[in-house]
Amino acid sequence: MSAKSRTRTPARELLFGNLWEYDPAPETSSPQLQDRYTLFINGKWTAPRTKKFFTSLSPRDGKPLADIALAGAADVNAAYQAATSAFPAWSKLPGAERGKYLYRIARLLQDRAREFAVAETLDGGKPIKESRDFDVPMAAAHFFYHAGWADKLDCAMPGKTLAPLGVVGQIIPWNFPLLMLAWKLAPALACGNTVVLKPAETTSITCLKFATILQEAGLPPGVVNFVTGAGETGAAVVNHPLAKKIAFTGSTAVGKGIQRALAGTGKKLTLELGGKAANIIFEDAAIDQAVEGIVNGIFFNQGHVCCAGSRLLVQESIASAVMQKLKIRLRSLRVGDPMDKNTDIGAIHSLKQWEKIDELVKAGVAEGAELYQPPCALPEDGYYYAPSIFTNVSLSHRIAREEIFGPVLSVLTFRTPEEAVEKANNTPYGLSAGVWTDKGSLAMKMAAELKAGVVWANTYNKFDPTSPFGGFKESGFGREGGKQGLLEYAELI
Numbered sequence: 038m039s040a041k042s043r044t045r046t047p048a049r050e051l052l053f054g055n056l057w058e059y060d061p062a063p064e065t066s067s068p069q070l071q072d073r074y075t076l077f078i079n080g081k082w083t084a085p086r087t088k089k090f091f092t093s094l095s096p097r098d099g100k101p102l103a104d105i106a107l108a109g110a111a112d113v114n115a116a117y118q119a120a121t122s123a124f125p126a127w128s129k130l131p132g133a134e135r136g137k138y139l140y141r142i143a144r145l146l147q148d149r150a151r152e153f154a155v156a157e158t159l160d161g162g163k164p165i166k167e168s169r170d171f172d173v174p175m176a177a178a179h180f181f182y183h184a185g186w187a188d189k190l191d192c193a194m195p196g197k198t199l200a201p202l203g204v205v206g207q208i209i210p211w212n213f214p215l216l217m218l219a220w221k222l223a224p225a226l227a228c229g230n231t232v233v234l235k236p237a238e239t240t241s242i243t244c245l246k247f248a249t250i251l252q253e254a255g256l257p258p259g260v261v262n263f264v265t266g267a268g269e270t271g272a273a274v275v276n277h278p279l280a281k282k283i284a285f286t287g288s289t290a291v292g293k294g295i296q297r298a299l300a301g302t303g304k305k306l307t308l309e310l311g312g313k314a315a316n317i318i319f320e321d322a323a324i325d326q327a328v329e330g331i332v333n334g335i336f337f338n339q340g341h342v343c344c345a346g347s348r349l350l351v352q353e354s355i356a357s358a359v360m361q362k363l364k365i366r367l368r369s370l371r372v373g374d375p376m377d378k379n380t381d382i383g384a385i386h387s388l389k390q391w392e393k394i395d396e397l398v399k400a401g402v403a404e405g406a407e408l409y410q411p412p413c414a415l416p417e418d419g420y421y422y423a424p425s426i427f428t429n430v431s432l433s434h435r436i437a438r439e440e441i442f443g444p445v446l447s448v449l450t451f452r453t454p455e456e457a458v459e460k461a462n463n464t465p466y467g468l469s470a471g472v473w474t475d476k477g478s479l480a481m482k483m484a485a486e487l488k489a490g491v492v493w494a495n496t497y498n499k500f501d502p503t504s505p506f507g508g509f510k511e512s513g514f515g516r517e518g519g520k521q522g523l524l525e526y527a528e529l530i
Contacts, residue, residue: 307515
């Protein structure tokens with residue numbers, strides 16, 4: 038599908054009255070991909086019993102990357118049996134020894150960082166500089182952090198002992214495949230659990246490549262098992278009787294279905310779901326700094342972020358100045374080939390996601406909001422969308438209520454902190470929020486009143502393995518990261 042048929046007329050980027058030319062800076066490292074990947078069960082590569090495979094396409098250009106095994110119920114059962122057999126020895130292993138495996142995994146991931154960054158970009162479409170500078174280093178950091186906890190579990194909750202749950206089923210999304218894998222695997226393994234994990238069907242490659250790191254680290258067979266496939270495979274992971282806990286990151290609709298399926302089963306559950314975060318700019322904020330936070334909040338990873346700051350709330354007195362600076366900043370963003378190191382906004386994950394974004398943008402225009410898109414030339418092949426800002430938005434607009442999961446920002450205004458809180462909380466979601474102000478007391482007041490699991494002050498999208506992350510309301514429950522995330526994978530006795 039040609040980009041020209043679905044985008045604005047391509048134009049050279051005009052910035053401060055000058056035409057800027059950029060030479061390509063392509064990443065040339067090899068991702069070391071195989072033509073075909075089977076399942077990783079009991080420490081071995083296993084052909085699917087279904088004898089079926091599906092093709093993973095790169096959103097960068099729509100070309101195939103590899104064939105991925107389609108796991109059926111029998112394959113998922115084999116994975117759970119392997120994890121169950123491995124659990125007694127792994128759970129009884131001294132914490133210091135489990136920690137050694139996690140340290141080894143983290144170091145091996147660092148050693149192969151460039152390879153994994155390229156694979157992540159090709160498979161998911163995010164800019165190589167994001168994969169290189171954020172996804173891979175942060176994934177390694179989670180393994181390092183939880184390796185440190187493995188022999189200190191008795192100190193996590195004074196007066197209590199942390200016992201592993203057993204076999205954990207985990208399902209991760211397509212927007213941060215490698216990082217979400219680390220978020221879930223590291224604490225589960227540190228606590229002594231064994232794992233059956235299913236990656237998103239459209240971004241399975243870095244998960245399967247990660248299996249080679251587990252082998253190189255000498256992780257005992259069956260401790261971690263990877264099954265690949267779509268919804269039916271995920272349902273088999275969720276509903277298997279040997280699972281003691283399910284951890285899911287993905288859409289709110291699927292999360293609700295999982296919660297219904299597990300009701301009354303006794304399985305533990307954590308859900309990290311969608312969001313519609315408010316990024317709130319007060320009149321005393323450092324505007325230039327806030328504009329950078331706005332851009333990072335909504336255009337990072339093409340807006341494919343559950344905690345993206347997709348609703349901008351600006352105090353009326355500075356709304357004009359903020360919008361002027363924001364539009365100038367947008368004209369400097371480079372949209373294009375994610376393998377180019379100059380690219381700021383890469384490829385939309387899939388044609389299906391591109392169509393969802395485009396449908397909601399058209400709905401915003403039809404409902405009377407004013408759309409701004411900077412001039413930008415988009416590649417002919419693949420799925421790309423110009424960064425978009427809507428002004429004159431009301432709370433009733435779909436673009437202000439629904440999660441778009443793309444590079445689309447809705448701008449609303451407010452006069453008082455009370456109005457800002459009311460508008461920010463007027464959503465069924467509660468994953469994150471941002472507050473920009475020079476007054477520490479105002480930032481603390483807003484943080485206390487905003488119904489969001491994470492509130493950033495004078496920054497946005499700041500993550501650290503030591504800090505818990507999770508939501509309220511329809512954004513899910515449970516935490517990942519920090520001691521709180523560790524406790525989600527243990528029983529207190």
